[in-house]
Amino acid sequence: MVSDRKNLRFKTENFRELGLLLFIILLSVLIQFRNPTFLTFSNIETLLINASILSILAVGMMMVLIVRGIDLSIGSTIAFSGMISAMTVASYPHIHPLISILQGTLVGSGVGFLIGLLVAKFKVLPIIATLGMMNVVRGFTFLVSKGRWISAYQMSIPFKEIATGRILGMNTLVVIAVVIYSAFYYFINHTRTGRQIYAVGSNPDAAEVSGIPKIRIIWMVYILMGALAGLAGVLWVSRFASAQGDTAVGYEMNVIAACVLGGISISGGSGKVSGLILGAVLFGILNNALPLINVSPFWQQGIQGVVILSAVLINVMVKRTNERQALRRRII
Amino acid sequence: MSEYILELRGISKTFPGVKALDDVNFNLKPGEIHSIMGENGAGKSTLIKIMTGVYIADEGQMFFNGESVVIKNTNDSQRLGIAAIYQYVTSYPDLSVTENIFIRHEKVHPITKKIRWKAMHQAASELLRQLGASFDPRTRMGTLSVAQQQIVEIAKALSVNARIIIMDEPTAALSNRESEELYRVTEKLRNDGVAIIFISHRMEDFYRLADRVTVLRDAKYIGTWNKSDIDHDKLVMAMVGREITQMFPKRSVRIGKEILRVENLGREGYFKDISFNLHKGEILALTGLVGAGRTELCESLYGIAPFDEGAIWFDGKQVKFRHPREALDNGLGYLPEDRLGHGLVLDWELFRNVSLPALKEFSFRGFLSLMKEIRKTKEFGERLEVKATSVFDKAATLSGGNQQKIIVAKLLTADLKVIILDEPTKGVDVGAKTAIFDIMGDLAEMGYGIIMISSEMVEVLGLSDRIVVMKEGRVTAVLNTAHTSQEQILRSALGSANGEVNHGK
Amino acid sequence: MAQRELLIERQRSMKRFIMQWEWLLLLIFMMIHVVNSFLSPYYLNFNTFIRTPMTFLDKSFLVLPMTFVIILGNIDISVGSTVALSSVIMATAYNAGVAMPLAMLLCLVVATTCGLINGVLMVKFKELSAVIVTLSTMTIYRGVAYVILEDRAAGNFPNWFSFLGWGSIAGIPFMLIMFVICAVLFGILLHKTTFGRKIFGIGNNKNACIYSGIETNRVLLWVSILTGLMAGFTALFLTSRMGSTRPNVAQGYELEVIAMVVLGGVSTAGGKGKIIGPVLAIFIIGFLSYGLGLVNISAQVLLIIIGMLLIISTMILNIRFKRMKKPRVLQS
């Protein structure tokens, strides 16, 4: 009994994004007051659908950030893989959607493979390698599409249903996101390779000395990020039923923002899936709720900024209070 | 089958500009504790890094059980059963203690390959208990003190069931009590047939543990002796190349007026009710077990982390430094415990490191004077006998002891009245130790008040005028060195914290 | 004595001097001119050549302080928004009847304040990474600009104001003159003064600096203020070049500026770099895209070329370093 209580306290102390959770609850209540349709089942589903692509990408970005990297190219990868699979579907309408998903994921992995090669093997700084690839991949997207878009009528119905279909009564996108979260939760917390991602990010030199295949781990992380971005590209195109050359320009910043909101450190080594979910959810709420609360559109961006800032500040305050209390409990 | 489990012949290694090893031989028998000794920068760490594959030798051969082997990387050495604790902690601050211990040989489920956290936590607890440590293996490594991290490193080496364990200055961050635990464990391992290489600058480690000793000097191999075949003076002579007559050059300095007084100082969670004072020309030792809060106390004095209660009088004024800058400007300096993290900018040349605390002195209207920096650094370097090729050397390339001297040099650039030295001799060779003691003596003579944090009894007793003993954030005794004994200090360090403060006889 | 040692060291460092990244940049810079003049008959026209920098210099005023920021080990992604906000406030004030010189002063004051706010937030909330702080202020600053001007543009500045962005003195663009002055000042500040030394120190090892009595907060604040101030200058020049302003100006400048800084050999890990590198990078990217623009290369190909340039030039740097690579130093 006593030990149970202690255990619980230990856990809450370890739950570093407690403040963020409190903030999300507070924010939801406030929005609910302004627009009572906010906390309805259907709106929450919409919110989740809209947040799912972002959160799939955030999982990849989390791993990249953990190994002290960054990936600015994912917006371009989304566009590229989305465009390729849309073009394929337009020419071969009878392709099974699973093939499309696979195709997009492979294209994304290819881009990730190149970035991993640059970063892990050739030791190009991640920010440069991915900034460069961002331009290169975007350029190629325009080139392969020759400036055309692939529109809804050119896509087969099964392809569009990737994003609109339902599995077990849930939207497929949400299901895919949940599956990916569970898989990656298991992967980074309960497998040796997963833990080595943290080790490499926490102390790269030590990792090398203790014989962790640093290069392979970093490479793998970028391939996974690329694969997820490629997958997201297919989902994106299917969801919006249109593939454009300038799809998802600047989307990487949203993903990185969701990650840092979720407590993932830019300097590597730390970050948890639980925090990540909160970050992605907060971002989903921001995008979903601001249009709902009926303020002038010109105020939206300002409000969004203030919300982000308050979220991180409140999180810090809660953390500080926690730490102070922990100190107070220490007997000296 | 050879007599030796590991043998190195004619090993040489050159770094850009430095010959770190020059035709060095070394051999290791199964079931022995073999000490490697030598001055700072003699090449000890380099030698063991060659054994573990961190570096690759330019020349020379290695034999494992009589067979020639090539160790190209750390995986090769791990396969041979060689485990190492490096001089500087190579841990993962963001991972838990358990993971740090079991990294690369995690316990996994045989089929699913899922990590068995419970089993690992348990095993980690057990290992830590063996080493006399009591912290939870679930804690994040980064929140532990340097000493605690060192213990984890040892546990890590124990956990692999290695045939050869290399320990590079494992006791440097430990106090006597933890060292005792380490001795015990080491001896037990030896009795189980494990061969152990032990590097330390502490003579007592050698006497207590080693079976044989190999001495290096200036990258060269000097010789290997059985413990019984070499006496103290001969060993020091082999290491330093000259005789050291007096380890603790105790000088009779006239103690001046009070310069620092601390009254009922407290900081929540760290220390409480700390009172003591310091005079000009006095050397005050601050001792206790690791984790007693000595570092935190001194950091509060220096303005790194504020205290919440009590008062400090410095040179007659009541002060509360909010930033090290204020402390330095008022004449209080601090030599940090964490040499690499807090003391040096490793990527910088020596002169840039030395000028850092007193940039004003080295500049005119904000413009830096390179000449001044170089001249001063050279001057201090010569005075402290720093071993380096030039003032343009990167701090990272210096050996531990020489790095320490550079940090001392930093303090000398500012105009100070009181200097706090936090474990100044940690990982420093005999020769350099005496040099640092010498400097402390000089400073005391010049009227500086000196606080020295130290966990080594010999040092504390040999150098100080008075001793403050701390335990768990409280002062348990203020003793007069002339009238005290090792037992009395230990009793205060271990004994009840809540008892009356013992002010000596 | 010391003099002699310095001489020896100078000789010894000759080799290192010759092997510098900046030379490579200079080489690329020269090559670009050769290629460009080969490609386009319009390129080697002195008049064009000297006026070209005007087309890309506005954001280069941000490159200078961003170099400081990155050497400090931070990053500032709010600069584009700062430019927008200060520009919008200047224009609004002028249109509301404030005298133009005063409005310009106001622009600098607003921008500096934005920088100061970033700095204060970072100092007061050390737990937060610079990315998250500037990410939130980025959104807020631009949000405020939107609130002020909504969907309107503001401008109608007096004629002399266009001199800033378009004028020349003795045939040399005023902007170029100003930039050279600023670059020299920033170079001196970074490489010759105690302030610059502190910046390098903090970027290398912040803790060591704190223990050495460097008031790291103060340095951080000053750098933030400088960044703000230079964003103000950028706002002046950009507004002058456009003759009017809107809340959406200078969008995406932060990434372009960061790209130039890292191409200039400044490590995002902090602590390393020279001012000359980013300055060269500005001219490399500027002249390259100008030259390729003269042969009317399409935007997508230009994207690919600039991306490749980023990646390949850094790879050359790495290969060079690998040869000189020092053994690892183990550290915690």
Next chain:
Amino acid sequence: QEGAKERHAFVFKNTGNPYGEKQMSGFEDGIVEQGFEAILRAPDLPTAEAQIQIIEQLISQNVTSITITGNDFDALEPVMKNAMAAGITVLSADSAVNPASRKTHINQADSEMIGRTLIRAAFDMAGGSGQIAILSATSQASNQNLWIEWMKKELEDPKYKNIQLVRVAYGDDLRDKSVAETEALLRTYPNLKVIIAPTTVGIAAAGKVITDKNLQGKVFITGLGLPSEMAEYIENGACPYMFLWNPIDVGYLSAYAATAVASGKITGKVGDKFSAGRLGEFVVTQASDGGTEVLLGPPFRFDPSNIAEWKTVY
């Protein structure tokens, strides 16, 4: 460069936009037809800053004329004036720049007509009464803002007293944002009847949301969009009809206007007449922003009857 062909440049808003590609190809056709050389440029992002750079590059090349689709109404003025000073003919097409920075403007359709037509369409779809909303591109897009202004003017007519414009939302021409804004509109105004989206990304996103939520027949969409993007939603009834002009013709007309002004045949004053190849004769008229313009013609209406033939064209 004696003897070299005259070169005429066209600068679109951004690259990779099928609408722009069509406009540029129309321009190219028109120029090549007359025996000149066409230069087609577009920055990778739709900003005025990037267009300024491109125009400076064109000035250095001494092109004969520049026709621009402006990313900003006012911000290009200084650089356009520079181009004029260098003797280059400058025009705008599709999205205007201010009168001071152009000789004339090629207007794809009368702004007033577009605004009024869209409101009439909404009135028609709503059945004479109910709530309507506008989903625009960015709040800074000058084209869209002008049309919205005219829509509001049209709504002042007492005939629309039962029509209520509840909100102008901005989807920033981003798919995800446009979708989120549409969803918010539907949720906040459950009785919404019509969404007018005078931008391709916005109207397609709205069409997608209506289709996904199976609201065809309850909520209608109209506006301006590419037939290829909208084919699906026109065919499934989410959008009964919508409008657009032929971007190829916009480009083609611009080409003839540019050469006419550049050759001195016309000066761009009201009343000037010139012939534009296969499109026939055009007259320069007064524009509502104070400058002059050439009007292509009324917007074309796309509905289920004709969408199939147009969806593969652009």
